[in-house]
Amino acid sequence: MKINSFFQKASIFFSLFLLLNIFSTELNAQIERVEPPFWWADMETSEIEILFYGKNIAEYSVSTQEEVVINGVVKTENPNYLFVTIETKNLQPQTLHFNFSKKKRVKFTQEYELKKRKENSALREGFSSADVMYLLMPDRFANGNPNNDSVKGLADKLNREAEGGRHGGDIQGIIDHLDYIKDLGATAIWSTPLLEDNEKTHSYHTYAQSDVYKIDPRYGSNEDYQRLAEEMHQRDMKLIMDYVTNHWGAEHWMIKDLPTYDWIHQFPGYANSNYRMETQYDPNASAIDAKYCEKGWFVKSMPDLNQSNPLVVQYLIQNAIWWIEFADLDGFRVDTYSYNDKEGISKWTKAIMDEYPNFNIVGEVWLHNQAQISYWQKDSKIGALQNYNTYLPSVMDFTLHDAMGNIFKEKAGWGSGMQKAYGNFVNDFLYPNPQNLLVFLENHDTGRFNEIYDQDFNSYQLGLTLIATTRGIPQLYYGSEIGMRGDKGKGDGAIRQDFPGGWIGDEQNAFTVSGRTELQENFHSFTKKLLSFRKNSKAIHEGKLTHYLPENNVYVYFRELADDKVMVILNNNEEEQNLDLNRFQENLNGISSGKEVLSGKQLQLKEKLSIAGKTPMVIQL
Structure with missing residues (x-):
């Protein structure tokens, strides 16, 4: 027995x-993945759609142990996905328990955390015209942690000799040089994307993302990104995330096991975009041209997301909000904004701005006509002609950028030289909010300004003064402040060079005064002086812009806010010019003196004023 x-x-x-x-x-x-990995209990949005991913997970029914309302469960043709929507209104921070059952028997349980939200998170202030945005490419800026240069499981390894290789720059490198950026006069950082990109080559630009809830380990961790924001906020600086709504990388885990056939645009399979964004609003466009613009893939390694699929747009909305909350972000720059499905990207943008009414988002709308660019800004009268509103607060002033490429090479003419600058601002009536335009000399996709002008310091002074003192939000590309060159015709690597001094063993350290050449220091000291003035000028931040028709290739404009007045003069001639100040009395209004900010000199402003050739003046009246 x-x-x-x-x-x-x-x-x-x-x-x-x-x-x-x-x-x-x-x-x-x-349960292989849960996205978002967690959420917050007291969001303005009352629902959260949770993606549960695992082999044949759709075979299970879902319930919760807590008194939580499940508003919907979506199963797709792929049984490895479940999309579960719950009501979060009035829920307190807690850990929820989702039961997965078969035949009325619980087979397993998944925890899900609702965190406590940061106080006043919804009221965070985004970037504005009071800011100067510093654009950097993290892989090419500074290597603060050599231990993460190559990472097991990620294909693209360190190769600093290759223009398209990974050079090792990272989040720690940015943190290490925050004081440099702040001292320069910049108040915000736009970093090109930092999320994981597991492409075999050219992954350093990180626009072909393979996991949108994870910082690329070669840049650091999610916690490092949080720390970057914390360090910046301690310095009264703002962090802007480069967000990609239009496409993911071919190595993204969801692309390899699509939730639905129409999660991405298929023809079937791959077809390239024709890049003709005009077809998005052209009343005469053929259907096939419009289709291949918006639905075509940007490149073959970047499958095009279908924002007309409600699951896709909701996933993107939640991912964006998750990063704002998690990393305490201050803004987005949205890549290839005008390539998205118009209605889908409008819904995405509105959802974010509803959650954060003081936030700011700038969209890349790379067009060459003010009417077409203005179509994409919130409350556009042109968009309204087609009953369309993007809800996008800010767009990029590409027409000004286009003009910048030759303004300072040209003589006076009906449509040349400084007349091109004047002509750009003439069309501000097309924009609902011209003060919320991003103005720039260059960025990571364009030719380097100092290459176009052969590192001519005078042209740089004129160009930077213009974008720093006109309406809008000025953006500076890393390295411009030391005269960095780069020929776009030689490939993207040429315009995305390593910042000298960002790597141990660099022969030169341009982050320090002693490490800069005389020419580099000229560029740097001018940039710092101008941006430092701008940082405290309310007239430049918010003031009315009044400009005068250029005469003899000299452009004069004023920025005014109550008694705060600034006069800007740009002499685009090689020779000295004498201005008759009587012409500007509607703004001078009897003012007879002022301080020229760049030279520090006190000026008498009576009848005549001389200005040296190829020189800017910024006069605090």
């Missing part, structure tokens, strides 16, 4: 062991 009892107990124990093992195996097999 004792022997039988022993075997009975052993059999029961073994059966329990098998059941537990099966249970454990089933649990591990079923």
